[in-house]
Amino acid sequence: MHSIKIHPIHLLQQRAAETPDKPVLHWKSDGQWHQWNWREFWQRANQLAGEMIRCGLEPGQMIGIYAWNSPQWLLVDVAGMLARLVVVPIYPTSTTEQAAQIADDSGIRWLFTGVQQEFDRALPLLDGCVEQLVPMSKGIDIRSCPAARPLGNLISPLSEVLQEQVDLRIEQVQLSDLATLIYTSGTTGVPKGVMLDFENMSDSFEMHDKRLKVGKEDLTLSFLPLSHVYERAWAHYILTCGGEVATCADPKKVGELLPEIKPTTMCAVPRFLEKVCDGIQAKAYKAGGLKMRLFKKAMADGLLQLEHKRKGTVDKKLNFRCKIWDKLVFQKVRQALGGRLRMVPCGGARLDPEVQSFFMVLGIPVKIGYGLTETLATVCCTDDGNWESGHVGFPLPGIDVRIGENDEIIVRGGNVMRGYFKRKNATDEVMKNDWFHTGDCGYFDKQGRLVLTDRIKELMKTSGGKYIAPQRIEGQVARGDLIEQVAIIAEARNFVSALIVPAWDSLEDYAKSVNIKYHDRLELLKHTHIMDVMEQRLEELQKGLARFEKIRKFTLVPHEFSIELGEITPTLKLRRKVIMKKFRKEIEAMYEGVRFDSKSKDKTKNKTDPDLE
Template sequence: TISQHDKILDFTDQDISLAFLPLSHVFERSWTFYVLSRGGKNVYLQDTNRIKQAISACKPSTLCVVPRFLEKVYSAIQEQASKGSKLKQTIFSWAINVGTQKFEVSQDRRKNSLWLVLQYRVADKLVFRKLQNALGGQLKFMPCGGAALEANVASFFHAIDIPVLCGYGMTETTATVTCNTITNRVTGSNGQPLSGMEVKLGLDNEILIRGDTVMRGYYNRPADTAASFSKGWLKTGDAGEFDDNGNLYITDRIKELMKTSNGKYIAPQRVEGKVACCPFIEQVAIVADARNYVTALIVPAFEALDSWAKEKGIRYESPLELLRHSHVVEHFEQRLKDLQQELAGFEKIKKFTLLPTAFSIEEGLITPTLKLRRKKIYETYAKEIQAMYTKKMA
């Protein structure tokens, strides 16, 4: 694993890695071992609520992230930009456009020009450096995994010159199987296989993997081991496709696909990824399996919602009272309408319930890497879910 990463990453004994994901997860654990093997420094953060302060204090060269972290940073920046003057909004949009063009040049997908170079210098001074400094100012790259990253979020970070390297892997493969690199970043993809890794597509485009870092089997679980392999290839349970350059795209999580009562298949992470980019939404879990339309359990970002409520003159005495306010419900209805424009009609959330408390690790509703434990969530909020299907559609 160390030699595989040495070939694609520039990490030295002078670099610092901020570890804020749980070490119980193979992604962060494998990465921290890699950092130590290179002589770098690991800074461990126990309280993830202090990540902003930690980044400012240690100015990391890199940090492993999950899509939710990037979505929250992205939505916060977008919200802040929307509050600026018309001139500032225009400058911000122009800078992102320039940065996107410069990124394509860096990937040899577009020709450079003196005019673009000059524009980029101005955009960098006015916008990019400020955003980079907010993330410590020293980031060389950020490995990202654990779930699919929305293409528009990835494109934004590429544009402001904060390289996000999306990859694909599993605990069963000792983390990384494929990964984007500084010189090969294809938005929406998970990059090309590491050296020594074989990846192919099987039945129903299921991703199959073979290599030295793939597990031999599950401990004392021979039946599960046998079911997880096909002629020496690990069956991932994920469906994918390759582009002409060998970059892997995850198209579906086979084990997570939901089938509506109308026979339509829905990839929940796709829908949730679109919605999670909203600065007013902290967490979202959709419901669709064996149902005739999609609904959602939504945990609002209360700090942002509180600020909005004060601006609108909405008074309340408890979070629950705020969430039941008609203006708040209408606000989320409009947000969902805007966020779901790219989705097909059968994928769109038709009804939702705002929850006063977040999905937590302690209650077993999310994993240490912030993935939803859907079965447990559906059991916990069975009444709320049932109510969304017994009330008549508006």
């Protein structure tokens, strides 16, 4: 637990002094796990801070990190803070132009990069404000660049004089110091630098202490981008609590790492949990026979028990059966996920209630949260022992949350940003009388828990005047076994359509099972049987939606929406403007010459839909 108003850097200093031999960072390289203890980590951070001070970097100046997760990422982050520098993360998928925009806007002096690709993309930035490139990974070809120095060359024992200068900087740190500039991922416009100071961090950590139970025994697996506020804030919170962080540079390897590193906690986003849920169920069903029947019966009883917990009732016979199911079925699933997960914070988008219930039955508490970059991540989160879904819990202690005009969620508290860097007008638009206007819509339920509906800017208005909340529809439809991603189109249209990326493994398995022959994936997508099956699945998945909300036409897209192509953000949110522009022809084809189609195969042109009039 943290004492009130202790500077986060001083908390880290305490941890290094109190438990120097305790492991703090873990990573896997060349098939082997490696680690630093607190003594090694703190010593390296001091040495790097000393070198940056020796080279003339002054308090308040900017350094950037342009890389995937690694122990070096956190090392540079902490070293920058020790030297009273401002750390500016850049998403590793950013193009040279995007990175240059952030570097120029913030005034980054030194830029730390990861793998070769990131270093190469960063080289042109030396023509701007960047003075020094520091590749953090080993074996990087620096292309004979005189302004590039490998990280390993910057870390060496400090002279007594230089150590005194580092100690002085640490002594002089202030809670009012700017800690970081985090540029928003930009789903709705040009990224803006969010100014967060150490007081924001201190207040946020204190708020978390009052809601969560995190301590020295905890180990988190960090696989979401550290360049995003969500993962980075959580990693720093774990460190200040004296816990351990295992970094993962490739999210696709999480399944491999979980049973090896055995984390107690890890941050997740809904799409990750949906994939885990679908994968576990698919494996059980594929096994067939007795294993499949046991899994289905165990899940059925587990969900029934969950309903009893929600109602506050008890069925002793059911509870006894569930204890047996836990030993026979669910314990094995938990072991595959490491066996020690006791809390999985989840945010970034709406989590399907069925997925949340699935993990509750497994005995893995998913702690649903809500927050933004501007609020240093968490505003609300669910309590321990929460058995209900569909809400994001209560505000953290010390945070005021209200519902403003047009059902907008507004927030006030010590975790709210200082403002947008060099953008007073943009700051004034969202900060009014100390209240931050989030742009999200929601309401409080009867228990006082916050329920999210959608983003104001993402609400779509059909030509018939109906408002569509795309994220809710996308989340519901993406639960289909043959569907990987969905992008809803409805703005100023007279019906809802969708771009759908199929789940290729499942789709190709299905095609094989019904003996469909095809030369390539594009041919498979055009097969009439596949179109019919997709249409049938959509009808099933859209039960419960209002008629005007339902997808009436769809186009199957052959490749996933990706971060690399700019179609989704690093936290897997759709960049709708990019998608609409890239798939303009496909979208227009779905509406061409048609006022309304009830189904993709209908020929009912010029037919009026009363729901859209």
